[in-house]
Amino acid sequence: MSWRDRNPGDQWSDPDANAFERSQRGFFRRVFGDGENPLTWALPLYTLWGIRVRVHIVLVVFTLGRLIWAMFADASPAVVLGWMGSLWLLVLLHEYGHCFAARRVGGGADEIILWPLGGLAMCEVPSRWRANLIVALAGPAVNVALLPIFALAIWLSTSDASLIVFNPLQPQAAMMSPSLAGGWVAGKQLLIAAHQINIYLVLFNMLVAMFPMDAGRVLHALLWRKLGRTTAMGLTARVGLGFAVLLIAGGLIANNVTLAFIGLFGGLICRQELRVQKFETDPITASIELAEIEEEERQPSKRDLKAVAKREAEAAEIDRILAKISDSGMDALPARERKTLDKASESRRTT
Numbered sequence: 223m224s225w226r227d228r229n230p231g232d233q234w235s236d237p238d239a240n241a242f243e244r245s246q247r248g249f250f251r252r253v254f255g256d257g258e259n260p261l262t263w264a265l266p267l268y269t270l271w272g273i274r275v276r277v278h279i280v281l282v283v284f285t286l287g288r289l290i291w292a293m294f295a296d297a298s299p300a301v302v303l304g305w306m307g308s309l310w311l312l313v314l315l316h317e318y319g320h321c322f323a324a325r326r327v328g329g330g331a332d333e334i335i336l337w338p339l340g341g342l343a344m345c346e347v348p349s350r351w352r353a354n355l356i357v358a359l360a361g362p363a364v365n366v367a368l369l370p371i372f373a374l375a376i377w378l379s380t381s382d383a384s385l386i387v388f389n390p391l392q393p394q395a396a397m398m399s400p401s402l403a404g405g406w407v408a409g410k411q412l413l414i415a416a417h418q419i420n421i422y423l424v425l426f427n428m429l430v431a432m433f434p435m436d437a438g439r440v441l442h443a444l445l446w447r448k449l450g451r452t453t454a455m456g457l458t459a460r461v462g463l464g465f466a467v468l469l470i471a472g473g474l475i476a477n478n479v480t481l482a483f484i485g486l487f488g489g490l491i492c493r494q495e496l497r498v499q500k501f502e503t504d505p506i507t508a509s510i511e512l513a514e515i516e517e518e519e520r521q522p523s524k525r526d527l528k529a530v531a532k533r534e535a536e537a538a539e540i541d542r543i544l545a546k547i548s549d550s551g552m553d554a555l556p557a558r559e560r561k562t563l564d565k566a567s568e569s570r571r572t573t
Contacts, residue, residue: 263278263279264336264337265278272332273321273331273333273334274332274333274334275314275333275334276333276334276336277335278335278336280337280338281310281336281338284338285303288306289302298408300408301408304408304412305412305415308412308416308419310336312416312419312420313341313423314336316341316362316427317341317343318334318364319360319363319364320343320345320358322360323357323359323360324347326356327352327353327357328348329353329357330346331343331344331345331346332344338480339480339484339487342434343361349451351443351444351447351451352447354443354446355440355443357439358440358443361427362423362424362427365420365421366424369417369420369421372386372416372417372420373386376410376417379413380402380410381401385401386417388414388418390422390425393418396414397414397415428440430465430488431458431465432461432466432485432488432491432492433458433459433462433488433491433495434491438458438488441461442454442455442458445458455495455498455499456495456496459496460492462488462492463496465488466488466492467485468485469484469485469488470486540562540563543559543562543563546559
């Protein structure tokens with residue numbers, strides 16, 4: 223996914239503000255940007271090789287929540303932190319692969335954001351199918367390169383090669399192996415967990431052909447070669463919508479909120495890509511439809527129309543009562559009309 227910070231707006235520059243206020247505004251600008259894109263609300267961690275790494279504020283809250291949950295659930299906060307640290311380190315290395323590949327093919331990359339559903343490498347890739355294919359494959363290639371390293375580390379630490387290959391439906395079985403006995407059990411379990419996470423990252427990214435997953439990018443690049451970029455984008459987005467439905471359904475059935483959210487997010491991205499593809503193939507019709515949608519959004523809702531009708535009816539009733547007073551005086555008003563008049567008067571004084 224590609225994204226760029228816009229230049230700081232005037233709202234962040236105030237010549238009358240003191241140094242503390244300016245530093246506060248600078249901090250909030252670095253975290254929230256222009257405030258319009260929630261995906262970029264992230265805290266800066268460090269900058270290395272010209273690539274700024276930030277962590278999304280939701281991920282920070284999520285991590286703190288997991289640690290608090292571990293304390294109340296009689297689980298080890300250190301184990302939970304180690305597991306999450308391994309996950310995000312592997313995701314970070316994965317995103318570095320995308321960034322370096324983008325630079326290698328003549329593009330650019332200057333930022334990585336870690337957020338609860340994975341990582342976002344902010345890359346600019348040349349508009350060529352081969353360049354897009356290389357950048358898409360570079361992330362999973364990093365995880366594949368780590369496989370023999372993890373395998374060797376597990377074999378040296380446990381002398382049990384069977385722990386390298388595991389049942390993906392029962393990964394916890396490896397944590398109970400007698401081969402882990404003999405000291406440093408927690409460290410060996412963390413090593414095995416990192417190995418399993420690394421494999422899951424490869425499988426998930428390369429089997430789920432949905433934007434913004436790497437498999438979706440790979441499919442688009444391969445179709446681009448034969449069909450052209452725009453047609454390939456539309457076809458890939460439709461395939462991605464199918465995967466999004468499967469992920470949402472699987473997440474609901476398995477009671478896995480993260481899986482469902484990934485499917486929902488991917489579905490929204492694919493839907494947006496379809497709109498872009500439609501605009502590129504038929505800009506006139508797409509512009510007309512967009513104008514119609516904007517016009518519908520500007521139309522008042524049924525609730526607003528009812529509120530307007532109610533206010534008009536109340537105003538007409540007040541006018542009738544005032545006309546009656548003008549003709550016959552206050553004594554001619556029954557209790558109900560007096561109450562209506564008093565209510566209107568109180569409402570006007572309050573306003």
